[in-house]
Ligand code: CDP
């Protein structure tokens with residue numbers, strides 16, 4: 001069964017939007033395989049965002065993702081579920097994200113764009129292994 005990692009980021013948890021975001025995933029027909037509210041530590045953040053090392057936004061991104069609790073999910077329900085989640089999320093910059101998407105409806109800031117979703121099947125399995133090694 002295809003599965004993907006979703007992170008409801010600290011900005012969304014702080015703003016009380018975690019339930020809204022989970023509801024959107026569930027209403028689409030996806031279901032939760034695992035869920036954990038946790039403050040991501042710097043080492044885990046560095047592994048998760050390894051491909052972004054050296055980018056001008058990297059240090060601020062790690063500060064942001066570690067600043068408070070995130071709701072980390074494994075989601076399933078359809079082949080290529082990662083694509084469905086990315087579609088529900090909208091584009092990285094919330095100012096460009098379509099209305100009706102999570103980022104398009106709730107975001108204004110590229111860094112604080114509410115949600116992460118794996119961008120390929122390989123990324124999904126790598127990220128699930130990082131956050132949920134028992135799975
Ligand atoms: O999350 P997504 O795959 O859409 O975007 P990304 O390009 O893989 O970037 C990962 C995360 O870095 C974004 O979701 C933003 O939180 C952050 N970012 C940023 O702070 N500034 C940028 N110019 C680009 C990304």
Ligand code: MG
Nearest residue numbers: 116117118119
């Ligand atoms: Mg990405």
